[in-house]
Amino acid sequence: MSKPSTPQAIRGTQDIFGAEAEAFQHVVETFERVRKLYRFRRIEMPVFEKTEVFSRSIGETTDVVSKEMYSFDDRGGENLTLRPEFTAGIARAYLTNGWLQHAPLKVATHGPLFRYERPQKGRYRQFHQLDAEIIGAGEPQADVELLAMADQLLKELGIADGVKLHLNTLGDAESREAWRAALVDHFEFHRGELSEDSQKRLSINPLRILDSKDSRDQAFVGGAPKIDEFLSGEAQDFFGAVKAGLDAAGVKYQRAESLVRGLDYYRHTAFEFVTDQLGAQGTVLGGGRYDGLMETLGGPHTPAVGWAAGIERLAMLVGERLEAVIDVVVVVEDDALLDRGIQAVSDLRRAGFSSELIGSGSPRKRFDKAAKMGANSIASIASREGVVKVSLKAENDIRARIEGFFE
């Protein structure tokens, strides 16, 4: 008889435990608290959608859609995709549920996303994001509110020092197209001297050449046309209002002229909170305005802004967090007294004390086991010459509150 083999976890997924899981949960809980301060309403979204929800909104030519989606036919023959991001699904829900009656609508959620990528530090095939969106608001104040919330979140997580807000504008649709055309002209002239990657980007996403890490490309980035030269008056005013609003809200930022977004639906404001402490995956939170998205899904023109943040990346910056210490460990040193112990921990837990029972293994080693757990107090239930003996090791303040549970 051969031993059955143990299945491995799927590549790029993670089993999170202990101090790391506490850090993960801490990020989520902090987000929940901050999101309520800004009055964002909680939504829960399906993990999968019809494939077209993503392919139409994100853009067929993007890497996400063309090679990173987990798509499959279900038993009814429908082609479905595990969500690679939140925004498209939320936009779909907004339209199919008629949420425009609530506009402008501020919503927040978090959960798992899926992308078929090569795993590395801060990048997984199943990863988790926080997400916040304001839908149906075309005013720059919406951008400002969202950024202020992101800024406060990072501060409350205690990681704001290592993270900087990079801010840019992509202009409105006309500005962006004019800029894009000028960039293509510029880089086309030097095509032969660009990196292989950037030669490809020239036809797929020329804006991306701007933040290439290849030194061959960087030589031509400095002289490339700037978005500011192509901004319409309206676009300039919008960006000016966002910057003024950030100053008023006390949010620090720096202009990043070559910051672009990978997904097609972005317009106007684009931003990333970036750190140098996570290696190649330095963006911890990113987003922007996507005024054109609703129309690509067949809805009415609906301006919107949003961002998403990588929970794993934030948790790595937060670092490991200690699990809460136990209030009382109850040690039963005589098996005949086990029920006394069960009663005590039950009463303690119902009264709001975290409690753990130790009543198995070598009786003489049970107290040592309890001592190693680092609890605030230890109660021992033992018998000496046939007499039940309860002893309590605790500081006076907690002793007074728990003594009664052992009488």
Place this chain on the structure above:
RNA sequence: GCGAUCGUAGCUCAGUUGGUUAGAGCGCCGGCUUGUGGUGCCGGAGGUCGGGGGUUCGAGACCCCUCGAUCGCCCCA
């Protein structure tokens, strides 16, 4: 999709130029010591050396393939 490094008990790691029954610490289980005690001692369980193939008299060590991890490229939060 491309490149580099790595993969030995549950965990962290040793394993000399390929050479008898593969080791340690921690953890786990048990015995003794201590007896208001977080100590010490002894013993035990647990490994097809990621998986498959090859070279060799002989492979945990060398070669090939494969799976996975880590770090870059790319992409992105």
